[in-house]
Amino acid sequence: MAPIRNVVARCMRSLVMKFTLLVGLLLAFATALLVLMENHAARQDLEERLIERAGMLGQILALNVSDDIIDLDEELMTRRVERMIERPDVSEAFITDIRRRVIVQTDTNIAQHASLAADPLIVMALGAGEMRLERRDDTVHVATPVYTSAGRLAGAVYIISPLDELRAAAADTARRHFFLSIFALGLVLPIAAIAIGRAMRPIAQLTEAARQASTKSLDVRIEVKTGDELEVLANAFNRMLARIDANLKRIHRLAYVDMVTELPNRERFRKEVERVARRAVEDNTRGAVLFLDLDRFKRVNDSLGIGEGDRLLEMVARRLRETARACDLANGSEGEPSLVARLGGDEFTLMLPQIDNEADAARIGQQIIGAIRRPFEVSGHQVFLGASVGVAMFPEDGADPETLLRHADLAMAHAKRSGGNAVQFFEPSMNQSAFERLVLENELREAVKEDQLVVFYQPKICIETGEVRGAEALVRWLHPTAGLLSPGAFIGAAEECGLIGEIGDWVMKASCKQAAEWARQGMNVPIAVNVSAMQFERESFALSVMETLEQCGLDPHLLEIELTESIAMKDPERVIEQVQPLRDRGVSFAIDDFGTGHSSLSYLTRMPFDVFKIDQSFVRGVAEDKHARIVVETILAMAKALKLKTVAEGVETAEQLALLREEGATLAQGFLFSRPIPADEFEAFMNQPMGARRTA
Structure with a gap:
């Protein structure tokens, strides 16, 4: 059974076989229906002919015995009846007189003939004077009146004709039709299979095209010229493949090509x-x-x-x-x-x-x-x-x-x-450097969260009097293991990882709190705070500074904001928009590292700044380098003409201080006076005798 099931299963996987079997079933059904209809019609026709023949036999017998009944020639009538029943199509026959008494019968079963003589057919035939016939089961019963030559009713004949011929003819017809149907199916099915196979050939092409398309061969096209739905399907399939091909190329382009430059991505x-x-x-x-x-x-x-x-x-x-x-x-x-x-x-x-x-x-x-x-x-x-x-x-x-x-x-x-x-x-060392940089950035994020940052303050000294006129706030990192770190060790990493803005905000707030605390103690010390480019470029910079001043309770006149020359000159118009609202409230501004950038004199005269901070690279060389001294003299002359204060950074020797005093510098800061120191040490520095600072 298993091989047969495999063959059947294999055949059922073929669309041609399925359609051929379907055609065969339809043909068998149609043939069976036609055979049934034809058999029914043939049976009816044969039945009618057999009934008609039985009637004719009854009429013949009636004509033959008409004179015999008058002569009461029973012997002759008996021979006639016997000859009648010798026929295969007559099973029983007898003759009655007008009073329905059986005159001649072929069977000794007189009781049976007596009952048949009382049959309604005999009654109707004698009563109406006409032949009466009726089919009963598989036999035809015929009662025919007998008339004399003078036309007088003399009696009736009764015959029974079996319909065995009808059953034999029906069986013979069924056998003939069955074999004809088998022959027709055997002849038609192979032709149908060939025709269906040819008609289904485009589907095979579609299947092969789909298989090739699944292997990314989307350039295949199907040529079907049948003029029917398969051609429509093939054209739709071609359009689908073309569209998929175009979409895949577009997807490939989006996946592997940069849309701006047309370069690989x-x-x-x-x-x-x-x-x-x-x-x-x-x-x-x-x-x-x-x-x-x-x-x-x-x-x-x-x-x-x-x-x-x-x-x-x-x-x-x-x-x-x-x-x-x-x-x-x-x-x-x-x-x-x-x-x-x-x-x-x-x-x-x-x-x-x-x-x-x-x-x-x-x-x-x-x-x-x-x-x-x-x-x-x-x-x-x-x-x-x-x-x-x-x-x-x-x-x-x-x-x-x-x-x-x-x-x-x-x-x-x-x-x-x-x-x-x-x-x-x-170089392999770069990997280690990058790892250390990553560790530093992660530690710096933790430092901001854990308040490991502290602010140191470097005094600004009046060159003429030696008084402390302010301080610059400088951030330090109190590292858990490495100790106190200067800005140079972590500011670069803060800029790269985007923490510089957050650190700058923290320094601004911490410095304003400290300055407000000193002011409550009676020490009005202006605090200078450096602002990074990331902080300054915010749209809400001025607003955030004012909020910090209000939260800390610091007089705006005690805050000085330092911007590098590169920040100030990057977008001068925007600098003016950001700075002026704060200056109107009393906050002062300083250009840090002045002289190291590329300032435009036309903008410089319009900039709302109050202080020029001379970069320490010029201050350190002012005593030995004539070019550095010329730069310092030029900056001081410019500041004097613009009525701005000046702060000389990095003053380390008395000779530098003397030259700056000679050129008219306003303030100085550097190691000559003090390193950046914590808030408590700065308070102690403030309380030193002024003479000591003046002597320095």
Whole structure:
């Protein structure tokens, strides 16, 4: 049975076989229905003919015995009846007179004939003078009146005709129709199977096309010219495949192509690096991954807008492709070409599949920097960018894309911290440095949460009188294990991880609280607080400062905010908008590190500042370096003309102090007077005799 079930199951998996069987069943059903209808009609026709024949036999017998009844010739009538029943289609016959008495019978069962003589058919036939017949079960009963030659009713004949011939004819017909049906099905089904197979051939094409499409061969097309629904289905299938192909290409493009520059994106670059690096390990060859970050792009993007920034990125991408192509041509057409990609933002990468040594990678990196440093023409403006390039060689610096990109990124960050526009190769020590940087950032976050930061204060001394005229608030980190750390140890990390704004807010609040406490003690000490670019660029900067002053209860005249010259000159108009509301309340402003940036004199005369802080790099060289002294003299003359105060930072010697006093400097701060000290030590410093400070 199992083989039969397998064959049946295999056949049922074929659509042609299913349709053929369906056609066979329909044909069998139709044939059976037609045979039944035909058999029924034939049976009725035969039955009518047999009944008609029985009537004719009864009439013949009646005619033959009409004279015999008159003559009462029983012997002759008996012979006639016997000859009648010798026929296969007559089973019984007898003759009655007009009074329905049996005259002649063929059977000795007289009682039976007596009952038949009383049969309603005899009664009706004699009463009406007409033949009467009736089918009873499988026999036909016929009663025919007998008339003499003179036309007088003399009696009746009664015959019974069996319908055995009807059953035999029906069985014979059924057998004939059955064999004819089998023959027809045997002839028609193979033809139907062939016709169905041909008609279903487009479905096989659709199935094959679907199979190929499942293997990503979406360029297959189906040619069906049947003019029916299958052709419509094939055309719809072709349109579907074309649309899926287009969508997959679009998805692939979205997944692997950067939409701004049309360069490969991070995912595509990662896959290519993985493939090439694996091959380099197998073939014992070398390659390089260059990580490029644009310098000053954010400033240009903020100034020109996102749209123009995208156009600038397109230009950068074009130059990188041209540079990579030139390097490929210089190295010959053999081998795999270089691959340029954009990772995101202003970060680009370049993969060099085959390179002989670090010198070649450095040369290509310098060519990239040179290409980027050429001016770009954007919206009628010349834009200048820089580039920092980090290089990781494979397989020695890593054999997988994640490691290579991370190492190249670390090298790029090192190049950027070193001033930018340089090529830096990855070194193993950078990993340790990056790890230490990460640990430092995490510890710094904890320091802000756990109040490990403290504020030190460095006095500002009046050069003429020696009085303390204020203090600069400087943050320190009281590290749990490393002890007291100066800003240089953690401010850079705070800027990179985005904590500088939070730290600046904390220093502002702590300094204002301390200054308010001193004011309640009778010491009105103006506090100078440095503000980072992140703090100052907030829209709510002025409002947050006023809220801090109100919360701490500090007179605004006792707060001085220091901005570096680079912050002040980045967007002078916005600086004026941010500074003026606070100055109107009494807060003073100072330009820190003045002389180290690129101030515009036209803006400088409009800036709402109160103090110039001369950078310590000029103060330290004022006694030995005539150029430094000229810068200091110029700043002091400018401040005097603008009626601004000046603070000289980094005063360490009496000679420096004397020269500053001679040039008219207002205030000084530095180690000559005091290092930055905690609040309690600052109070003690304030209580020192003024003569001691004046002597210093």
